Amino acid sequence: METVWINGEFKPLSEGHVGLEDRALLFGEGIYEVIAAYQGVPILLEEHLERWERSAAGLRLPLPYTRDQRREVLMELIARSGSDRISLYGQLSRGESRRAHQFPATPKPNEFWFARNLAKYPPELHEKGVKVYTHLDERWARRWIKSTSLLPNCIAKQYATERGGFEAILFNEENIVTEGAVANFWVVKNGVVYTHPANGRILGGCKRAMVLELARAAGIDVREETYSVDFMMQADEAFLTSTTINVLPVVKADDMAIGSGTPGALTRRLMELVDAEISSIIEAASAPAVQSGT
Amino acid sequence: METVWINGEFKPLSEGHVGLEDRALLFGEGIYEVIAAYQGVPILLEEHLERWERSAAGLRLPLPYTRDQRREVLMELIARSGSDRISLYGQLSRGESRRAHQFPATPKPNEFWFARNLAKYPPELHEKGVKVYTHLDERWARRWIKSTSLLPNCIAKQYATERGGFEAILFNEENIVTEGAVANFWVVKNGVVYTHPANGRILGGCKRAMVLELARAAGIDVREETYSVDFMMQADEAFLTSTTINVLPVVKADDMAIGSGTPGALTRRLMELVDAEISSIIEAASAPAVQSGT
Numbered sequence: 288m289e290t291v292w293i294n295g296e297f298k299p300l301s302e303g304h305v306g307l308e309d310r311a312l313l314f315g316e317g318i319y320e321v322i323a324a325y326q327g328v329p330i331l332l333e334e335h336l337e338r339w340e341r342s343a344a345g346l347r348l349p350l351p352y353t354r355d356q357r358r359e360v361l362m363e364l365i366a367r368s369g370s371d372r373i374s375l376y377g378q379l380s381r382g383e384s385r386r387a388h389q390f391p392a393t394p395k396p397n398e399f400w401f402a403r404n405l406a407k408y409p410p411e412l413h414e415k416g417v418k419v420y421t422h423l424d425e426r427w428a429r430r431w432i433k434s435t436s437l438l439p440n441c442i443a444k445q446y447a448t449e450r451g452g453f454e455a456i457l458f459n460e461e462n463i464v465t466e467g468a469v470a471n472f473w474v475v476k477n478g479v480v481y482t483h484p485a486n487g488r489i490l491g492g493c494k495r496a497m498v499l500e501l502a503r504a505a506g507i508d509v510r511e512e513t514y515s516v517d518f519m520m521q522a523d524e525a526f527l528t529s530t531t532i533n534v535l536p537v538v539k540a541d542d543m544a545i546g547s548g549t550p551g552a553l554t555r556r557l558m559e560l561v562d563a564e565i566s567s568i569i570e571a572a573s574a575p576a577v578q579s580g581t
Numbered sequence: 582m583e584t585v586w587i588n589g590e591f592k593p594l595s596e597g598h599v600g601l602e603d604r605a606l607l608f609g610e611g612i613y614e615v616i617a618a619y620q621g622v623p624i625l626l627e628e629h630l631e632r633w634e635r636s637a638a639g640l641r642l643p644l645p646y647t648r649d650q651r652r653e654v655l656m657e658l659i660a661r662s663g664s665d666r667i668s669l670y671g672q673l674s675r676g677e678s679r680r681a682h683q684f685p686a687t688p689k690p691n692e693f694w695f696a697r698n699l700a701k702y703p704p705e706l707h708e709k710g711v712k713v714y715t716h717l718d719e720r721w722a723r724r725w726i727k728s729t730s731l732l733p734n735c736i737a738k739q740y741a742t743e744r745g746g747f748e749a750i751l752f753n754e755e756n757i758v759t760e761g762a763v764a765n766f767w768v769v770k771n772g773v774v775y776t777h778p779a780n781g782r783i784l785g786g787c788k789r790a791m792v793l794e795l796a797r798a799a800g801i802d803v804r805e806e807t808y809s810v811d812f813m814m815q816a817d818e819a820f821l822t823s824t825t826i827n828v829l830p831v832v833k834a835d836d837m838a839i840g841s842g843t844p845g846a847l848t849r850r851l852m853e854l855v856d857a858e859i860s861s862i863i864e865a866a867s868a869p870a871v872q873s874g875t
Contacts (some may be wrong), residue, residue: 291601304598305606307585312599313672314731346736380608385697386670387740388731388763399601403679425722427733437608437682438730439721444642444682469682472629472675477704 290367292360293399297367300401309397311380314388315436318342322375323405323530324365328572329375330530330565332358334493338433345432348379351396364402372405378435378485393524405531413558416536416550417453417527418534419472421516422446424465430490442539444468454527456519456540459488463513470529471495472537474522474545475553480509481518494528494561501560507553524551526558533565534558584661584852586654587693588645591661603691605674608682609730610625612636616669617699617824618659622866624824624859628787633671633729639726642673645690658696666699668825673786692862699825707852710830710844711747711760711821713766715810716740718751718759724784737762748821750813750834753782757807764823765789766831768816769847774803775812788822788855795854801847818845820852827859828852 289300289466311317329335343350343417352360361375377400384391392396422443425458427436442457447468455468466472466489473482480502485491502509519525525537534557536550550558583594605611614636616629621631630648637644646654655669671694678685716737721730737749741762749762760766761784767776774796779785796803813819817840819831828851830844844852 300601301603307594307597307599309606312603312606313729314735315729316732316735388735390739427721428719431722434732435607435609436730436732438610438728441608441610441682445684448683
């Protein structure tokens with residue numbers, strides 16, 4: 288049974304609900320986070336909780352709980368899940384009030400978090416890489432806020448899914464590649480790794496930040512620079528990063544091979560670096576528990 | 582007590598809810614309509630129901646009910662409201678399914694409609710006109726779909742509200758005025774009425790279409806053309822149109838007077854034409870009922 292925590296209470300996810308005038312339901316006025324937890328250890332927890340607070344501030348959403356309270360809720364959800372691989376989904380809105388576009392004078396925020404098993408992707412996905420499709424970026428101007436106004440993302444992801452693609456790669460009217468509908472996107476050309484700068488045009492992922500740091504520490508030439516769709520189609524390698532897929536090779540875009548059409552060497556190296564980093568996060572978090580248990 | 586009809590059932594609005602994985606709640610993936618009804622007569626009902634179907638098609642949302650069924654629900658909500666001035670709010674999503682951006686294979690749509698008293702605006706509002714503020718248009722590229730992804734609209738409306746304005750007027754990066762955060766926007770210059778063409782950049786209101794038709798029938802020179810923020814600030818008159826406000830004069834923008842700073846002659850004429858049209862719609866709809874009652 289999946290559990291949700293909503294406004295201070297734990298209950299079965301199927302029994303959780305919001306009223307019909309919740310502002311995320313009527314206006315898409317909400318923020319969200321997705322956090323992965325392996326072997327009971329949430330990955331990049333503080334980074335996600337920090338972005339939660341930053342997104343809330345961006346929409347001027349009042350925070351009904353402190354970060355410590357939120358962390359405690361998440362640890363309890365992880366414990367209750369009884370699973371080794373879960374994702375935590377959280378959402379916050381200004382809550383329910385008589386429908387009007389302007390913010391209510393006295394908001395009663397709705398905050399909920401649920402844990403669910405993180406399906407283990409078939410290993411082929413990471414070994415062989417995935418196909419993607421390009422799609423015009425139709426989203427609004429404040430993408431750094433992780434808001435639940437995801438309609439254009441859904442449409443783009445659906446477009447790719449229908450063609451057998453794993454992800455849609457968004458480009459804007461200047462033909463600049465921004466990011467995936469769900470994940471951040473990267474290309475490699477002549478030994479240099481490129482990804483769009485984390486400005487208002489993309490949602491800077493927590494996993495993206497981890498990859499940047501690991502790559503730099505490993506002496507890899509990695510640049511936060513914009514690049515065109517043409518540059519992407521002529522890249523040597525490409526990959527996606529996100530909380531749930533980590534580093535995932537991309538081998539085809541719009542049915543054309545990227546580079547050799549197989550996962551590239553730098554992509555593989557970054558996959559290994561991220562896997563090692565996650566293992567060491569889990570070990571570091573688990574170590575004290577093991578000690579106190581002996 | 583306010584009543585909601587949701588997925589085939591009437592219940593008190595306060596008891597209506599959706600599950601936490603409703604796709605409008607998680608993704609803003611929903612459509613909506615607002616319909617006014619005076620003395621039991623819904624205004625522009627078929628136009629609204631048509632746009633509902635068009636918006637649904639735009640998002641490829643399956644329609645769980647026929648137009649006849651929907652019309653019957655609305656008439657029942659109007660009857661139950663026992664009020665002379667109400668607004669009907671309706672929303673449709675692909676429903677609840679395990680969270681994933683791409684569309685679920687077997688959607689179970691959530692459709693709900695509720696009626697609520699339409700507050701009578703103080704007469705000064707229409708007599709003296711209102712203030713508005715300009716705000717960058719941050720919305721997506723398919724505005725003709727009346728979707729519930731309204732976050733940028735809420736932020737703009739809040740911006741105007743905080744400054745004592747009634748509405749935010751949106752302009753894009755080319756400095757072109759598109760529409761209001763909630764209502765359609767019009768200006769008058771040298772006896773010509775201008776409003777942005779009903780393409781993908783605005784949501785073409787049902788009341789906007791009525792005003793266009795009435796103006797043309799009255800021999801008023803009205804043009805669906807784009808215009809800049811500068812042109813707007815130097816206009817002789819300005820006004821808003823929407824389902825609930827009808828024609829509302831605008832006399833100040835960004836704290837500067839538009840024209841004389843009082844409702845203009847053409848604006849007043851259009852107010853009268855719309856009021857007369859609505860009265861005649863109510864009369865036409867009420868006439869048979871009166872006859873059959875005698």
